[in-house]
Amino acid sequence: MNVKLTRREFLIAGTLMTATVPLWLPSQETAPVNAPGGRPPEQGTEGPTFHHRVTWMGDPSTEAVLSWTTRAAGKEHRVYYDTESRAGKLEAYAQKQATFKDGQYKYVQADEAYAKPGFYHHAHLTGLKPNTTYHVVYASDGDASREFHFRTAPAEDVDFTALAGGDSRLGKETPTVHVDRRKMNERMRALFESKDENVLCLVHGGDYCMTAQWRHIERWMTDHELTTTADGRLLPVVPTRGNHDSAIGFEEMFSHPTLDKPFYFKTQLSPKVGIVTLNTEISVAGDQRDWLAATLPAMRNANRWLFAIYHRPLFSSVRDVQDGAGRRNNWAPLFEANNIDIAYESHDHALKRTVPIRASAVDEKSGIVYFGDGGLGVPQRKPDTTRWWLQPPGIAQAAHHVHTLKFTKESLRVQAIGMNGEVLDDYTAKPRDLAALAAEATKKH
Numbered sequence: 287m288n289v290k291l292t293r294r295e296f297l298i299a300g301t302l303m304t305a306t307v308p309l310w311l312p313s314q315e316t317a318p319v320n321a322p323g324g325r326p327p328e329q330g331t332e333g334p335t336f337h338h339r340v341t342w343m344g345d346p347s348t349e350a351v352l353s354w355t356t357r358a359a360g361k362e363h364r365v366y367y368d369t370e371s372r373a374g375k376l377e378a379y380a381q382k383q384a385t386f387k388d389g390q391y392k393y394v395q396a397d398e399a400y401a402k403p404g405f406y407h408h409a410h411l412t413g414l415k416p417n418t419t420y421h422v423v424y425a426s427d428g429d430a431s432r433e434f435h436f437r438t439a440p441a442e443d444v445d446f447t448a449l450a451g452g453d454s455r456l457g458k459e460t461p462t463v464h465v466d467r468r469k470m471n472e473r474m475r476a477l478f479e480s481k482d483e484n485v486l487c488l489v490h491g492g493d494y495c496m497t498a499q500w501r502h503i504e505r506w507m508t509d510h511e512l513t514t515t516a517d518g519r520l521l522p523v524v525p526t527r528g529n530h531d532s533a534i535g536f537e538e539m540f541s542h543p544t545l546d547k548p549f550y551f552k553t554q555l556s557p558k559v560g561i562v563t564l565n566t567e568i569s570v571a572g573d574q575r576d577w578l579a580a581t582l583p584a585m586r587n588a589n590r591w592l593f594a595i596y597h598r599p600l601f602s603s604v605r606d607v608q609d610g611a612g613r614r615n616n617w618a619p620l621f622e623a624n625n626i627d628i629a630y631e632s633h634d635h636a637l638k639r640t641v642p643i644r645a646s647a648v649d650e651k652s653g654i655v656y657f658g659d660g661g662l663g664v665p666q667r668k669p670d671t672t673r674w675w676l677q678p679p680g681i682a683q684a685a686h687h688v689h690t691l692k693f694t695k696e697s698l699r700v701q702a703i704g705m706n707g708e709v710l711d712d713y714t715a716k717p718r719d720l721a722a723l724a725a726e727a728t729k730k731h
């Protein structure tokens with residue numbers, strides 16, 4: 287078996303590193319991008335399998351999609367997995383799962399100068415045990431990865447943290463080493479590795495790259511490897527589609543057999559924490575609105591914490607306020623009627639927390655707070671702090687950030703964490719008194 291190590295694995299291996307891999311570090315955004323092998327050397331030395339990832343939708347307590355990339359099409363692609371470490375000995379793993387989807391990432395002429403073609407592989411693991419660490423090896427024909435691991439979501443009502451963020455692109459047509467995205471990924475790894483945080487996954491609000499074409503997404507997936515912990519724990523991603531993710535490469539990068547709508551779906555992170563992921567890149571009325579109206583009541587009843595995530599904001603921090611009118615008209619009444627706890631937005635490229643909003647006005651008692659607006663490395667913009675929804679206790683500033691959503695029985699604490707680990711915003715919600723809100727609503731009618 288020919289197992290090669292990535293640059294980070296060499297870093298872990300320590301002494302091996304200098305013997306085999308020239309150590310390049312990006313000095314600035316203009317570091318060389320067209321290196322032999324098709325990948326910037328400072329972004330890692332690929333093995334026969336790379337971009338090892340986990341995607342969550344549906345019920346991540348029992349299922350997950352494990353995805354990876356190879357340079358050749360190959361014939362047989364499998365994930366080997368077990369609840370105990372088997373140190374990479376394939377025959378020792380209790381279970382294996384063949385892929386459900388393989389193919390070449392769409393390769394256009396513009397990609398040729400920057401990346402060799404790549405092939406995607408997606409395996410759907412089902413029947414998993416909740417709240418359990420699975421040790422996994424990604425194997426394509428005779429080549430296998432190192433052993434990684436990931437943890438399934440809990441089936442019990444336990445406390446945990448989800449990371450939330452969006453917008454990890456650079457505004458350039460040609461791929462460039464994305465220093466700030468990499469720093470934010472390092473920040474997310476630090477949070478993921480922190481014993482105080484108990485991070486389960488990343489909920490990404492969209493705009494991964496300038497386009498969802500191979501030369502860009504290849505680098506996003508390479509940079510995403512930086513979120514993997516030193517001991518090989520993979521950070522599952524719940525993806526959202528943004529306006530820069532319209533190309534087919536997005537669907538080649540994130541694939542899940544349970545997805546039966548155009549990228550809107552629900553995910554149950556625990557028995558009491560539900561997410562509704564919406565798609566702002568198709569009609570926000572029609573089928574999607576009908577689905578939202580049909581989905582929210584049951585999710586509200588089942589969950590202590592319910593939040594919605596989507597790309598373009600209802601209550602933006604930077605762009606023209608009229609831009610959000612269609613989304614506000616179609617979705618806000620449903621969010622409010624179903625008393626979702628928070629909404630998570632991206633796209634504007636600033637850090638924001640709105641005042642609590644209901645019926646287009648401040649409502650301190652039962653309003654919905656909207657967080658955002660995309661800070662996972664995209665250059666930040668100056669927000670318009672004169673808007674009514676950004677007044678105190680709301681905030682708005684230009685700052686790279688990722689949010690930690692800490693779900694407990696007593697509270698939902700939302701903190702914005704800056705690139706250097708500083709706390710930029712700190713908000714705590716209490717569980718809603720749904721009976722009282724329903725009584726209030728009946729009184730008004």
Ligand SMILES: [Fe+2]
Nearest residue numbers: 453493633660
């Ligand atoms: Fe964006």
Ligand SMILES: [Fe+2]
Nearest residue numbers: 493528529633
């Ligand atoms: Fe966007």
